[in-house]
Amino acid sequence: MRRGGSKIRILIGIAIVAFAFIKKCNNKSLNPYTDRVQNINMSADQEIAIGIQSAPDMAKQYGGLYPDQKLQNYIDLVGNKLINASIAKQTPYKYDFHLLADNTTVNAFALPGGQIFITYALFSRLQNEDQVAGVLGHEIGHVLGRHSAERIAEHDFWKTIATGASVGADAGNLVNSIGQNVLLKNGRGDELESDNLGIRFMIRAGYDPYQMIEVMQILKAAAGPNRVPEFQSSHPDPDNRIQKIKEAIQEYQGVS
Numbered sequence: 001m002r003r004g005g006s007k008i009r010i011l012i013g014i015a016i017v018a019f020a021f022i023k024k025c026n027n028k029s030l031n032p033y034t035d036r037v038q039n040i041n042m043s044a045d046q047e048i049a050i051g052i053q054s055a056p057d058m059a060k061q062y063g064g065l066y067p068d069q070k071l072q073n074y075i076d077l078v079g080n081k082l083i084n085a086s087i088a089k090q091t092p093y094k095y096d097f098h099l100l101a102d103n104t105t106v107n108a109f110a111l112p113g114g115q116i117f118i119t120y121a122l123f124s125r126l127q128n129e130d131q132v133a134g135v136l137g138h139e140i141g142h143v144l145g146r147h148s149a150e151r152i153a154e155h156d157f158w159k160t161i162a163t164g165a166s167v168g169a170d171a172g173n174l175v176n177s178i179g180q181n182v183l184l185k186n187g188r189g190d191e192l193e194s195d196n197l198g199i200r201f202m203i204r205a206g207y208d209p210y211q212m213i214e215v216m217q218i219l220k221a222a223a224g225p226n227r228v229p230e231f232q233s234s235h236p237d238p239d240n241r242i243q244k245i246k247e248a249i250q251e252y253q254g255v256s
């Protein structure tokens with residue numbers, strides 16, 4: 001009886017794993033802005049909704065919005081300049097830029113659908129408009145690249161696999177650890193793709209793309225032992241990242 005039971009469990013486990021793979025194949029979609037095939041299981045409208053819904057809580061975690069409308073207007077101006085000059089304008093995303101009051105955490109990040117944030121701590125370290133454009137352009141890149149949606153789909157996939165594996169062979173933990181490695185690997189790719197898109201937006205909007213390299217140096221200098229700025233959170237080698245930025249500048253300046 002026991003042997004028969006475990007055989008059935010294995011079959012059910014295999015079925016769940018197969019289901020996860022079939023679902024993953026069906027979720028494949030070509031991102032028209034990056035020309036990259038991605039696994040995504042939500043619509044742009046859903047991404048926008050998630051972003052708008054989470055934005056107030058996000059802002060609260062960084063001390064709320066910075067209480068100076070003039071600086072906020074400046075952030076909007078730079079952000080909109082980047083959007084209006086680039087393919088970002090052709091997307092369904094609703095961009096919204098927020099200057100956060102936090103003056104100790106050096107950070108910038110994007111929620112799916114277009115909600116973009118920069119802390120005052122990072123903003124105050126930037127030396128010119130081109131560098132502000134570099135940070136915001138990179139974040140717009142995360143939105144266009146649909147990185148959050150991709151992570152969510154990846155997470156769902158590995159969760160289903162883990163369920164199948166734990167039903168079949170109680171190896172859920174093993175599969176879970178593989179899943180985390182995959183998430184981390186995607187993170188590195190996300191940063192490089194966002195850098196590349198950010199450079200593209202900067203050049204289109206008439207900003208000096210070399211200022212993005214200065215931004216990298218500022219972030220490197222700002223990263224204390226306990227601080228992990230978004231730009232360095234997934235740790236692509238900084239020098240490798242600067243090299244890739246230089247390559248992107250060559251690529252897009254040649255085109256325009």
Ligand SMILES: [Zn+2]
Nearest residue numbers: 191194230231
């Ligand atoms: Zn990033």
